[in-house]
Amino acid sequence: MVKRISHSESRCGVARPLDAIGDWWSLLIVRDAFDGLRRFGEFQKSLGLAKNILAVRLKNLVAHGILETVPASDGSPYHDYVLTEKGRGLFPVLAALRQWGEAFFFEPGEKHVVLVDKKHGQPVRKLELLAQDGRVLGPEDAEVRRQPLRH
Amino acid sequence: MVKRISHSESRCGVARPLDAIGDWWSLLIVRDAFDGLRRFGEFQKSLGLAKNILAVRLKNLVAHGILETVPASDGSPYHDYVLTEKGRGLFPVLAALRQWGEAFFFEPGEKHVVLVDKKHGQPVRKLELLAQDGRVLGPEDAEVRRQPLRH
DNA sequence: CGCTTACGGTTTTAATTTGCAACCACGAGA
DNA sequence: TCTCGTGGTTGCAAATTAAAACCGTAAGCG
Incomplete structure (x- = not known):
């Protein structure tokens, strides 16, 4: 998210995860994903956060391999966000x-x-x-x- | 930290903790506290973050009852930051x-x-x-x- | 077909937060 | 008295966040 370089050359096992989920919203998105939410609109309604922020967070979670996008389960032209193995590891x-x-x-x-x-x-x-x-x-x-x- | 009001009237058991430790640095400070660090300077050296940020984070952790300040163990005119029971619960x-x-x-x-x-x-x-x-x-x-x- | 709505974003803009650097206060030593 | 170490605070520029408006596509409907 931000170029946060730990003073030690390589990030430790606690700091690396925080890069992926260390902001206020990401873990709540993941929690909602565990609760079965899959769609952009579902997350937005559940969390009440701004759409641009949600878009960035989802993109970030996908980039980190915590969520992945799959074709929409209901045939709509959009896609669902579902937890990966890594995401379920949370x-x-x-x-x-x-x-x-x-x-x-x-x-x-x-x-x-x-x-x-x-x-x-x-x-x-x-x-x-x-x-x-x-x-x-x-x-x-x-x-x-x-x-x-x-x- | 920020006036983040969940859309539901009262925060859930996941969101409340995130208010206390949901930013990038706080958990790392707590981790260092578990590792035995107690002094402002120790945290700063270990984490390499700006002093003003560290001051705000420590104040926030103390305000949330995760850390508490105690008279310095070495007689210096400052104080130590140590984990409370709540903090150890992390x-x-x-x-x-x-x-x-x-x-x-x-x-x-x-x-x-x-x-x-x-x-x-x-x-x-x-x-x-x-x-x-x-x-x-x-x-x-x-x-x-x-x-x-x-x- | 033309109009409207729902969905899933992007853009714009302002407010808040972050981080660097300089500064300050206090006590201990020399 | 002068300097140093520690533990902050302050000022300011840059980055991030948030609210709101806007856009594009597809579906529903008369």
């Missing part, structure tokens, strides 16, 4: 963000929605980072490390 | 974002870092949304639902 990010929002951005007692397991209608478990052996890892238990390539 | 978000970045933003073979379990040095498990009964939930298996208040 599901845990969105879930984590939502859980954090639900936990910290609502007054106790303020009504809000929660993520539930569709099958049983029960709230989902809180997302937790787990080690291979199943231990729950907190911020102090994990670190980034250069991984020996194996392929 | 750990899964950051982990999810990092895993997504690692999975989709690097060429195969391009060297990059991965999150590892500090204790055993092994890569962590991929974050997964789980139902109460332990089933892994994909985008189609979960939905948002108004939760009956219970307290």
Whole structure:
């Protein structure tokens, strides 16, 4: 979006994603895409953002391989925007963000929605980072490390 | 940051967090805070962003209760910025974002870092949304639902 | 056919935000 | 006293965002 060059020569695993979805609207567009919205007009109505901004954001998401355009499912002369594999990979990010929002951005007692397991209608478990052996890892238990390539 | 009023009267559990951390730099500041950075200068050196921008971001994160200022640990006349409980709650978000970045933003073979379990040095498990009964939930298996208040 | 509407944008223009650079304030040392 | 390091603030130019008007195509209708 903007020529944002990190001070280190190559962007890290957190900064690169932010280039793709690090603005206010993009993640909301992706969320709506998970909710089944596909058309320009659907996104615009749902989000209430200016059409030029939406056009730029969609273009950006497509450029980053998060959405792709497919021929319109209803025969109209336009196209649909659908999530790619990469885009669907954002599901845990969105879930984590939502859980954090639900936990910290609502007054106790303020009504809000929660993520539930569709099958049983029960709230989902809180997302937790787990080690291979199943231990729950907190911020102090994990670190980034250069991984020996194996392929 | 900006008076962004969603078309629906009250912001949802995804949009509210984005008001707090939905800009390019804020999450990177939080990540650095998880890495133990505490001082204005440390953040600035690490991220390489303009001082005025950093000042505004830090102020915003403090205003949102994600960081708080504490008297400097080294006796200098300034203060440290440390994560609050709410801020530490962002750990899964950051982990999810990092895993997504690692999975989709690097060429195969391009060297990059991965999150590892500090204790055993092994890569962590991929974050997964789980139902109460332990089933892994994909985008189609979960939905948002108004939760009956219970307290 | 001629008129109107819906859809999916693009263009124009103004307001807001960003980022660089210069400046300021304060305390510690020399 | 002079200078330096730290932690900002201020001014200003450039980039981004947002609102609104406009455009082109296709469909619906009388």
